[in-house]
Amino acid sequence: MTASATSTADFLLRNVVEALPAGALEAKLAEGRPLRVKLGIDPTASDLHLGHTVVLRKLREFQDLGHVVVLIIGDYTARVGDPSGRSDQRPMLAAGEIDLNARTYRDQAFRVLDPERTEVHHNGEWLDMRVDALFALARTATVAQLLERDDFAKRYAAREPISVLELLYPLLQGYDSVAVRSDVELGGTDQTFNLLLARDVQHAYGVAPQAVLTLPILPGTDGLRRMSKSAGNYIGVAEPAEEVFGKLMRVPDAAMPLYYELLLDRPFDPELAAVESKRALARELTARFAGVDAATAAESRFNRLHVDRVTPEDVEEGPLPPGDPVHLPSLIADSFGVSRGEARRLLAQGGVRLAGKPLDIADIDVPADRLDGEILQLGKRRFRRFHRPR
RNA sequence: GGGGGGAUGUCCGAGUGGCUAAAGGAGACGGGCUGUAAACCCGUUGGCUUACGCCUACGCAGGUUCGAAUCCUGCUCCCCCCA
Numbered sequence: 001m002t003a004s005a006t007s008t009a010d011f012l013l014r015n016v017v018e019a020l021p022a023g024a025l026e027a028k029l030a031e032g033r034p035l036r037v038k039l040g041i042d043p044t045a046s047d048l049h050l051g052h053t054v055v056l057r058k059l060r061e062f063q064d065l066g067h068v069v070v071l072i073i074g075d076y077t078a079r080v081g082d083p084s085g086r087s088d089q090r091p092m093l094a095a096g097e098i099d100l101n102a103r104t105y106r107d108q109a110f111r112v113l114d115p116e117r118t119e120v121h122h123n124g125e126w127l128d129m130r131v132d133a134l135f136a137l138a139r140t141a142t143v144a145q146l147l148e149r150d151d152f153a154k155r156y157a158a159r160e161p162i163s164v165l166e167l168l169y170p171l172l173q174g175y176d177s178v179a180v181r182s183d184v185e186l187g188g189t190d191q192t193f194n195l196l197l198a199r200d201v202q203h204a205y206g207v208a209p210q211a212v213l214t215l216p217i218l219p220g221t222d223g224l225r226r227m228s229k230s231a232g233n234y235i236g237v238a239e240p241a242e243e244v245f246g247k248l249m250r251v252p253d254a255a256m257p258l259y260y261e262l263l264l265d266r267p268f269d270p271e272l273a274a275v276e277s278k279r280a281l282a283r284e285l286t287a288r289f290a291g292v293d294a295a296t297a298a299e300s301r302f303n304r305l306h307v308d309r310v311t312p313e314d315v316e317e318g319p320l321p322p323g324d325p326v327h328l329p330s331l332i333a334d335s336f337g338v339s340r341g342e343a344r345r346l347l348a349q350g351g352v353r354l355a356g357k358p359l360d361i362a363d364i365d366v367p368a369d370r371l372d373g374e375i376l377q378l379g380k381r382r383f384r385r386f387h388r389p390r
Numbered sequence: 391g392g393g394g395g396g397a398u399g400u401c402c403g404a405g406u407g408g409c410u411a412a413a414g415g416a417g418a419c420g421g422g423c424u425g426u427a428a429a430c431c432c433g434u435u436g437g438c439u440u441a442c443g444c445c446u447a448c449g450c451a452g453g454u455u456c457g458a459a460u461c462c463u464g465c466u467c468c469c470c471c472c473a
Contacts, residue, residue, distance in 0.1 A: 232418095255428095279426075302426090339436085346419080365440080379420065
């Protein structure tokens with residue numbers, strides 16, 4: 001092995017939790033050719049989120065060294081639903097929904113990846129196979145082997161259901177590796193089993209087994225559970241700048257070191273005040289995905305809203321309903337999409353402001369004059385200005 | 391084929407005839423505090439109603455009862471075990 005292959009490997013192994021089997025990556029690099037580095041993403045949600053970008057950034061590093069990324073949109077595997085890290089079965093997605101999601105993935109992935117060095121495939125290209133081909137694939141692993149997987153083992157022990165289809169998932173993912181002849185595959189640590197099983201599948205098909213790199217899982221905005229759409233704790237790369245910035249400011253302080261390590265190129269400074277390090281992170285990441293201008297605007301709006309507590313001027317406008325006085329619960333319910341009961345509750349809790357001043361439950365009916373041209377605020381973040389229709 | 395268990399509010403999960411719009415937790419939301427949409431504290435969390443209150447709700451359809459999430463019958467769906 002050459003010295004340069006070793007130092008390149010060291011660079012590529014930064015942040016990597018495990019590189020399996022030992023020395024496999026170095027050996028591949030030593031071949032001196034552009035490697036095919038695989039990442040599979042199932043289009044189960046419409047957006048890529050920051051959690052995905054941890055792996056995407058690592059792929060980018062490979063690209064910058066001249067290697068080729070093979071991005072697989074798992075349109076077929078999405079129909080199975082990867083059970084990794086889940087304790088219950090996933091609902092199958094409708095084909096139309098999957099197609100819709102798949103379309104947006106490529107564009108979003110290219111916010112991080114270099115399109116020039118990326119091959120994109122849908123695994124329906126090869127997984128739409130004949131039954132005898134599927135039989136051949138199914139023969140490459142045993143039930144005992146598949147039950148080795150941690151979450152399968154737990155569910156089996158707990159007598160929870162495991163469908164045969166789920167059991168098949170790792171094999172399908174492994175077949176992807178055969179089809180694209182991947183040299184290296186990346187994934188989160190929850191993917192370790194699948195990534196390794198792919199080696200066996202490749203071997204069974206007479207293809208050189210891939211090296212496997214696993215990366216840490218990024219926690220979501222709750223700072224606890226892995227970032228995912230279904231947990232509702234995700235930050236999408238295509239979200240409006242304001243959302244990205246605000247959501248990042250909502251991430252618990254305790255998760256900051258990990259966010260720095262996995263998403264930024266510079267280390268977390270424990271000396272810096274929590275707010276400042278979070279702010280810097282939010283600024284940088286928002287700029288990365290939404291652009292510098294949008295990030296700057298998002299930050300200043302955030303400051304006005306949450307630091308200065310100033311009512312913004314540029315808010316959505318709407319007409320006042322006919323009738324005077326105006327029944328506030330109805331107006332709030334219709335404008336903000338909450339129920340009248342909730343509007344009433346918010347009013348009673350001091351969560352409704354008119355022109356910056358809190359209203360209370362006595363203000364259930366308000367003269368149209370008081371509302372005309374003024375801004376109604378619901379909670380901290382929802383605003384609307386009303387005008388009397390002419 | 392046989393036996394057993396289950397379906398409760400956004401989610402998880404108590405509840406076996408009235409005190410149950412339904413414990414508890416999570417989440418979400420509001421307020422307070424704050425250089426954060428962090429942490430922490432308090433509160434709210436089915437719909438309609440200024441309010442009294444009314445309506446809807448515990449898989450679906452019937453039934454028993456003064457009264458049912460709780461009992462009975464049928465149905466649908468799900469899970470486990472044995473074969």
